[in-house]
Amino acid sequence: MIDFSSRQLRAFLLVAKHQNFTRAAERLFITPSGLSVLIRELETQLGFRLFDRTTRHVALTAHGSRMVAVAGRVLQELDDATSRIGQTARESQDTLSVGAGLLMAANVLPQAIKEFHAHRPGVRIQLFDAGPATMMQKVRAGTLDIGLGYFKNTPGVRSVPFFRFSLMAIRPEASLGPRRASMTWSALKGEPLVLQSRSAPVREVIDWHLARAGVDSRGALVLNRLETVIAMVEAGAGIGVVPSFALPVCRRRNVAMSRLTNPTVPVDLFQIRHRGRKLPAAADEFTTFLQGYIARWAGSAGVL
Numbered sequence: 001m002i003d004f005s006s007r008q009l010r011a012f013l014l015v016a017k018h019q020n021f022t023r024a025a026e027r028l029f030i031t032p033s034g035l036s037v038l039i040r041e042l043e044t045q046l047g048f049r050l051f052d053r054t055t056r057h058v059a060l061t062a063h064g065s066r067m068v069a070v071a072g073r074v075l076q077e078l079d080d081a082t083s084r085i086g087q088t089a090r091e092s093q094d095t096l097s098v099g100a101g102l103l104m105a106a107n108v109l110p111q112a113i114k115e116f117h118a119h120r121p122g123v124r125i126q127l128f129d130a131g132p133a134t135m136m137q138k139v140r141a142g143t144l145d146i147g148l149g150y151f152k153n154t155p156g157v158r159s160v161p162f163f164r165f166s167l168m169a170i171r172p173e174a175s176l177g178p179r180r181a182s183m184t185w186s187a188l189k190g191e192p193l194v195l196q197s198r199s200a201p202v203r204e205v206i207d208w209h210l211a212r213a214g215v216d217s218r219g220a221l222v223l224n225r226l227e228t229v230i231a232m233v234e235a236g237a238g239i240g241v242v243p244s245f246a247l248p249v250c251r252r253r254n255v256a257m258s259r260l261t262n263p264t265v266p267v268d269l270f271q272i273r274h275r276g277r278k279l280p281a282a283a284d285e286f287t288t289f290l291q292g293y294i295a296r297w298a299g300s301a302g303v304l
Contacts, residue, residue: 097125245294
């Protein structure tokens with residue numbers, strides 16, 4: 001098998017161009033004897049002479065003349081490919097792909113990305129909206145840098161707590177009774193409830209605490225999407241139990257929010273990333289920024 005380097009090919013082309021070992025060596029910043037070694041090694045690997053040379057004269061052999069076009073084409077293709085790949089690598093270091101569930105992707109991340117971009121205009125954030133299973137698949141495949149949501153432990157994927165929310169009750173803004181910053185679980189007895197389906201990650205926790213407080217949820221209105229739950233509460237269908245990361249949506253609806261207590265139930269949002277993959281430099285910076293961004297609006301509402 002022929003095994004030669006691009007340095008040997010460049011040395012060959014320079015000698016062919018200048019027909020002089022001394023001038024070619026100067027272009028490579030090596031000695032003429034060092035250049036001679038490169039050419040001899042290349043000729044040995046090829047199995048034929050490239051130059052006829054004397055102390056005063058250097059000329060291409062017939063085989064050498066045919067090799068000029070081949071070597072030039074190989075080096076040009078190598079240089080072009082290296083340039084393209086290098087450009088892609090540089091661009092990837094300035095691009096971060098972030099995945100999140102539909103509610104967070106639509107109502108939290110767009111403004112967060114806008115604010116982050118105002119401070120770091122050179123970093124491009126690509127937003128991907130999907131469910132936990134799809135995000136996990138893409139993180140494992142290396143096509144998504146980080147994902148935010150609720151995930152099962154998966155080999156090869158690092159999952160770390162990202163932000164702690166809590167469960168809160170929401171009711172129509174126009175409903176009777178004083179507004180309350182907090183509400184106990186037992187206060188939901190006898191109230192019509194609006195809940196997400198049992199496929200939602202937090203539904204099992206909600207059911208457990210409702211049952212513990214003696215609240216019958218069998219007659220609850222059950223919906224698939226969290227935004228639909230909030231919309232139906234606004235329309236007067238009942239009281240909803242939702243995670244506090246739904247705050248941005250609730251604030252745009254005519255609903256009152258109360259932190260559920262006795263007990264306060266934490267809802268942890270996790271971040272996932274591939275264990276063996278080096279992420280863009282902006283990954284940790286954006287993560288820290290996003291945690292602070294969420295804390296500003298979530299903490300001020302008093303329902304965390």
